[in-house]
Amino acid sequence: MSYSRFHAMRLLGDRLTDELVILSLGGAVDEWYNAAPHMRDASLFQQQLGCVTPEAFGLAVGLPHRRIVSLDTDGGLLFNLGILATLGNERPHNLLVVVWDNEQYQSIGGPRTHTAAGRVDLAAIARGAGVANAFTAETLEEFDQHCAAGLAATEPYLVVAKTDGILEPGIRRKHSDGREDKYIFVRHVEASEGITIMGPSEHN
Amino acid sequence: MRTDAVEAVLRGLKRAGVSVATYLPDSLLKELYPALDADADIRTIPVTNEGEGAAIAGGVFLSGKRAVLVMENSGLRAATEHLARMGLGAGIPVVMIMSYRGEMGENNWWAIPHGITMEPLLQALRTPYTIVRTVEEIETAIVRAYDTAYASYYHAAIVLGGDLVR
Numbered sequence: 001m002s003y004s005r006f007h008a009m010r011l012l013g014d015r016l017t018d019e020l021v022i023l024s025l026g027g028a029v030d031e032w033y034n035a036a037p038h039m040r041d042a043s044l045f046q047q048q049l050g051c052v053t054p055e056a057f058g059l060a061v062g063l064p065h066r067r068i069v070s071l072d073t074d075g076g077l078l079f080n081l082g083i084l085a086t087l088g089n090e091r092p093h094n095l096l097v098v099v100w101d102n103e104q105y106q107s108i109g110g111p112r113t114h115t116a117a118g119r120v121d122l123a124a125i126a127r128g129a130g131v132a133n134a135f136t137a138e139t140l141e142e143f144d145q146h147c148a149a150g151l152a153a154t155e156p157y158l159v160v161a162k163t164d165g166i167l168e169p170g171i172r173r174k175h176s177d178g179r180e181d182k183y184i185f186v187r188h189v190e191a192s193e194g195i196t197i198m199g200p201s202e203h204n
Numbered sequence: 205m206r207t208d209a210v211e212a213v214l215r216g217l218k219r220a221g222v223s224v225a226t227y228l229p230d231s232l233l234k235e236l237y238p239a240l241d242a243d244a245d246i247r248t249i250p251v252t253n254e255g256e257g258a259a260i261a262g263g264v265f266l267s268g269k270r271a272v273l274v275m276e277n278s279g280l281r282a283a284t285e286h287l288a289r290m291g292l293g294a295g296i297p298v299v300m301i302m303s304y305r306g307e308m309g310e311n312n313w314w315a316i317p318h319g320i321t322m323e324p325l326l327q328a329l330r331t332p333y334t335i336v337r338t339v340e341e342i343e344t345a346i347v348r349a350y351d352t353a354y355a356s357y358y359h360a361a362i363v364l365g366g367d368l369v370r
Contacts, residue, residue, distance in 0.1 A: 022263070044266065048289040051259040055290075058263020058271065061224055061247065082252025086260075090249060178294035186266065197268040198357065 003140045005100050006168035008161050009035035011144045012098065015151055016042075016069070018192065020185075022056040023071035024048055026107020027167045028100055032071060034171040041188040045174060045181045050079035053097055057087060060095040063193065067094050067151060074101040074113045074160075077122060081129075087156045088130020096150035097158040102165035110165065123160045134158040205235040205303075208339050209368045213301065214243060216346030220299075222270045223247060226257035230276030232303035232369040240274070254279030255286035262286075262296040270299075270350065277302040277322040277363065278315075287329055287359055297353040297360070301346070304335065304365030322363070331359040337366030 005028065013036030021043040023032055029045045036043070046052055056070035077083075077099050087095070103116035114120045126134035133153060137143035143161050150157035176184070186197050213236060217225070226249045229237045240248050251257040257273045264271035273283070280287075280302065290296040305312075306319020326333050332352055334345045342364070349360040 046289075047293065048259075048286070050255060051262070051286050051289055054256045054259030054286075055263035055266070055296075058224075058226075058260040058265075059267050060263075061249070061260070062264045062267020062269040080253070080256055080259075082256050086249065086251055086256065182266075182294045182296060189266065189268065193268065195268045197266070201355065 001138050002102075002162050002164040003143075004166065004168070005102065005161065005163035006031045006035055006171075007140060008143050008163060011140065012036070012069075012147050013039060015147055018042075019067040019069050019151070020059060020063070020189065021069045021071060022046060022052055022059065024052040024076050025073055028071065028073060030171055030173050031168050033174040034168070041184055042192075044185040045176075045178075047178065049076045052076055053083045053087075054080065056097070057083065057090070057092060057095060060092045063189075064094060066193075067096070070095065070097045072097060072099050074099060074103060074115045074122065075105050078114055081125060084126045084129035084131055092156055093154045095156050096147070096153070097156065098147075099158065099160045100163055101160050102163045104165050106165060106167070123158065126158045131156050131158050134160075136160045136162060138162055205233050205364070205369050206339065206367070207235065209342060209364070210236050210239045212339050212342035213346065213364075214239060216343040217272060218245060219343060219347050220270060220350040222272050222350075224249065224261070224264045224269055224271040225274055226251050226260045226271060227274040228252075228254050228257060228276075228279055230303055230305075232276065232305060233274065233364065236274065254283040258283040258286045258298045258300075259290065261298045262290045265296055265298070273298055273300045275300065275302050276318065277305050278318045280325050281321060284325060284329065287331075291329065291331075291359045295357045297356070297358050299349050299353050300359065300361040302361060302363055303369050304363050307365045309370070326361060329359065331361050333361035333363055335363040335365055337368060339368065342368075
């Protein structure tokens with residue numbers, strides 16, 4: 001039984017305040033932009049198969065006191081399953097991974113991913129890689145419960161959201177590119193952490 | 205890899221403020237990996253492929269900490285997709301230290317392609333790099349790579365070759 005990714009995003013967004021989010025890809029970017037407008041500056045919008053959860057893990061390593069959320073996808077995670085083994089070994093205490101699994105490469109029109117045939121179980125792969133808290137949420141209620149648990153967890157937590165592949169109609173598209181998104185995100189991290197990441201140039 | 209070269213790499217990384225190292229181990233730098241693991245100032249993260257290591261290093265950059273990706277130069281091929289997406293697409297820098305497999309004198313047939321592909325790939329990725337072959341150059345070369353990466357917000361690379369790794 002699948003459900004709306006946009007509705008799932010709203011449930012997750014309602015639980016977020018000072019977390020940092022890294023996400024991908026395609027339609028999920030525009031949906032997150034609208035589903036959690038209070039998290040726009042705290043979210044790094046990426047267009048990167050295979051980079052999202054590793055980047056989120058790197059951010060979690062660098063900011064161990066901060067909760068980090070990776071919003072990955074079935075296609076994105078399948079591109080680099082090795083990160084699951086790295087999470088299993090490194091055991092970050094502040095990382096929640098959400099995998100939007102709509103069983104398709106939606107941004108290019110919907111060709112099937114390997115999860116579409118019903119045999120590939122991303123949560124089971126994660127558990128086999130050492131991420132013990134890895135689950136599939138078949139309903140919105142289950143998804144919401146896993147978000148609550150994952151945001152409070154002290155070891156890596158992964159939830160696969162089986163969504164329906166229907167883009168939320170009528171939402172406003174995000175207009176910025178990857179560079180502008182990076183600057184917005186970095187300035188938010190700087191302000192909220194009281195640190196400098198991209199500072200002034202030298203006088204010499 | 206020579207012991208004095210390992211020590212020089214560690215000095216360079218510390219002078220550059222690096223606190224996280226991701227790596228996929230290789231044979232030419234094999235003495236470097238346990239030295240990184242043993243260093244109390246550096247957290248090491250072994251990875252399953254160099255693209256993953258690059259992406260983790262990019263995430264560390266976003267936290268305000270400094271990371272390095274250490275690998276054989278063949279890893280550049282595995283990491284090219286991730287480096288292009290982060291660097292060319294978003295301006296998220298990754299500083300790399302790689303061994304020079306396939307350099308003149310290479311005696312393994314399987315390593316010849318590593319030498320053939322390394323510099324063209326670095327150039328295709330518009331990544332400035334320094335090939336270092338003496339211990340005396342290592343520390344400063346590493347510091348300068350970080351200076352460039354944090355001025356350009358783009359990747360930079362150090363290649364360790366010659367007698368340093370043979």
